[in-house]
Amino acid sequence: MLDATTDLKSLLNDPSLLETRAYIGGQFVEGEDTFDVTNPARGDVIAKVADVSRAQVAGAIAQAETAQKDWAKWTGKERANVLRKWFDLMMENQEDLAVILTAEMGKPLAESRGEVAYGASFVEFFAEEAKRIYGETIPGHQRDKRITVIKQPIGVAASITPWNFPNAMITRKAGPALAAGCSFVARPAAETPLSAIVLAVLAERAGIPAGVFNVVPSSRSSDVGKEFCENPAVRKLTFTGSTEVGRILLKQASEQVMKCSMELGGNAPFIVFDDADLDAAVEGAIMCKFRNNGQTCVCANRIYVQAGVYDAFAEKLKAALQKMTVGDGLKDGTDFGPLITKDAVEKVEEHIADATSKGGEVILGGNPSELGGTFFQPTVVTGATQDMAFANEETFGPLAPLFKFENEDEVIAMANDTIFGLASYFYANDLSRVYKVAEALEYGIVGVNTGIISTEVAPFGGVKQSGLGREGSHHGIEDYLEMKYICMSV
Numbered sequence: 001m002l003d004a005t006t007d008l009k010s011l012l013n014d015p016s017l018l019e020t021r022a023y024i025g026g027q028f029v030e031g032e033d034t035f036d037v038t039n040p041a042r043g044d045v046i047a048k049v050a051d052v053s054r055a056q057v058a059g060a061i062a063q064a065e066t067a068q069k070d071w072a073k074w075t076g077k078e079r080a081n082v083l084r085k086w087f088d089l090m091m092e093n094q095e096d097l098a099v100i101l102t103a104e105m106g107k108p109l110a111e112s113r114g115e116v117a118y119g120a121s122f123v124e125f126f127a128e129e130a131k132r133i134y135g136e137t138i139p140g141h142q143r144d145k146r147i148t149v150i151k152q153p154i155g156v157a158a159s160i161t162p163w164n165f166p167n168a169m170i171t172r173k174a175g176p177a178l179a180a181g182c183s184f185v186a187r188p189a190a191e192t193p194l195s196a197i198v199l200a201v202l203a204e205r206a207g208i209p210a211g212v213f214n215v216v217p218s219s220r221s222s223d224v225g226k227e228f229c230e231n232p233a234v235r236k237l238t239f240t241g242s243t244e245v246g247r248i249l250l251k252q253a254s255e256q257v258m259k260c261s262m263e264l265g266g267n268a269p270f271i272v273f274d275d276a277d278l279d280a281a282v283e284g285a286i287m288c289k290f291r292n293n294g295q296t297c298v299c300a301n302r303i304y305v306q307a308g309v310y311d312a313f314a315e316k317l318k319a320a321l322q323k324m325t326v327g328d329g330l331k332d333g334t335d336f337g338p339l340i341t342k343d344a345v346e347k348v349e350e351h352i353a354d355a356t357s358k359g360g361e362v363i364l365g366g367n368p369s370e371l372g373g374t375f376f377q378p379t380v381v382t383g384a385t386q387d388m389a390f391a392n393e394e395t396f397g398p399l400a401p402l403f404k405f406e407n408e409d410e411v412i413a414m415a416n417d418t419i420f421g422l423a424s425y426f427y428a429n430d431l432s433r434v435y436k437v438a439e440a441l442e443y444g445i446v447g448v449n450t451g452i453i454s455t456e457v458a459p460f461g462g463v464k465q466s467g468l469g470r471e472g473s474h475h476g477i478e479d480y481l482e483m484k485y486i487c488m489s490v
């Protein structure tokens with residue numbers, strides 16, 4: 001079983017992929033210290049990773065600034081070819097990247113394989129977009145004027161990403177950034193740096209030039225964030241994480257009026273109307289709510305079920321969950337891994353206690369798993385109401401609260417009653433209802449008769465306090481480009 005770095009290396013086809021140093025200017029370097037990375041399923045240390053200093057982060061930014069000048073001169077096709085090679089290497093090493101991801105984050109291996117492929121798809125997609133960064137000509141406003149619009153890379157982009165998708169949240173940013181001709185400095189979450197560093201190992205093997213892609217692992221996230229926001233060489237900050245931290249970073253970045261992309265918190269409603277295919281809705285609810293054990297910003301946080309099908313839905317959901325397995329993500333047959341930390345367990349317990357104190361009923365789970373550690377039983381609470389904590393806060397865990405509603409207007413009002421606006425979902429078959437409800441939901445993403453909406457081809461992002469900008473789709477590269485117009489007198 002996994003209980004030390006050597007054991008983790010023994011699980012890999014290519015043990016050299018388990019790198020623990022920072023990657024700066026094309027060199028793997030030690031930090032001023034190290035910090036521990038633990039396996040959340042067992043709590044033991046699996047790696048000691050370079051803990052870089054703020055000065056080293058500044059050095060990485062300087063290297064990125066220098067490298068970007070030449071990288072921007074490559075043609076789109078030349079950048080595309082090397083990004084395609086990076087994608088190929090990710091997929092050739094998919095199993096090892098998935099094992100490393102599960103070891104440090106805990107999600108089941110099948111989900112980690114999926115994340116590696118999902119993350120790689122952004123590099124594949126934006127390798128193609130690199131060839132299609134078009135400008136335009138505009139008819140002159142005077143007879144002797146000619147106007148041309150061109151798009152150029154912003155420059156050095158810095159990223160701060162969370163632990164829950166430690167591969168895909170980086171490639172969803174680095175893919176378009178490098179395709180646009182930017183250079184990139186990534187600071188991964190302290191809980192999950194290994195998945196970021198292995199991307200650097202593969203970037204070097206793919207021939208991405210030194211300094212273009214850098215990884216600065218650190219235990220002191222706020223120090224790195226300040227360097228990113230205060231260093232004048234950084235022209236773009238891209239963040240994925242909580243709205244609370246997003247606010248901090250936006251305030252810091254405002255000093256330089258820095259361009260920011262923010263993928264922040266969610267509070268997704270999942271609505272089941274009485275004309276829905278109930279079995280499909282139950283299957284969709286499980287995938288949407290319990291993907292990554294509920295530790296996903298687009299997870300269903302509130303499940304609204306129309307009165308006529310409420311009891312049937314609750315029973316079907318309970319029965320389906322009872323067949324699923326909690327366990328170590330590296331073990332075959334595991335459906336739900338551990339939560340990332342004890343704090344995460346405490347938040348789930350707080351939401352359950354709050355609900356039951358206000359009349360909610362636990363019909364499944366409700367307690368830590370007998371496996372101990374940070375394992376938790378998949379939980380269903382009925383009788384949920386809008387005054388309960390999970391109506392306004394992201395649970396970020398395996399807790400499915402079921403709210404009952406009578407009609408469309410009532411459920412749309414409840415669904416929109418939040419400061420968040422990332423993802424939303426509903427199951428219905430009446431076409432008129434589908435159009436009306438999809439247009440009425442105040443969210444950046446609406447899933448209709450599906451619980452999974454994540455893809456590289458669509459513009460992922462939120463409204464209200466769920467973020468700024470979009471990642472993925474042909475829109476995604478715009479966040480790494482500056483538009484310039486040239487007015488020429490002839």
Ligand SMILES: NC(=O)C1=CN([C@@H]2O[C@H](COP(=O)(O)OP(=O)(O)OC[C@H]3O[C@@H](n4cnc5c(N)ncnc54)[C@H](OP(=O)(O)O)[C@@H]3O)[C@@H](O)[C@H]2O)C=CC1
Binds near residue numbers: 164187221248
């Ligand atoms: N919209 C989206 O696409 C996503 C949103 N999220 C949201 O993020 C939350 C869960 O992720 P979680 O990692 O706990 O979120 P956090 O916002 O706490 O952390 C996200 C990242 O920010 C870093 N960080 C924390 N504080 C600072 C700071 N002051 N300055 C610079 N960096 C900082 C963290 O580092 P460290 O961990 O080392 O402290 C981590 O790398 C949930 O609210 C979830 O909804 C998560 C993923 C995707």
Ligand SMILES: O=C(O)[C@H](O)CS(=O)(=O)O
Binds near residue numbers: 298
């Ligand atoms: O971190 C997240 O929750 C991701 O944004 C979710 S997704 O992109 O994998 O859907």
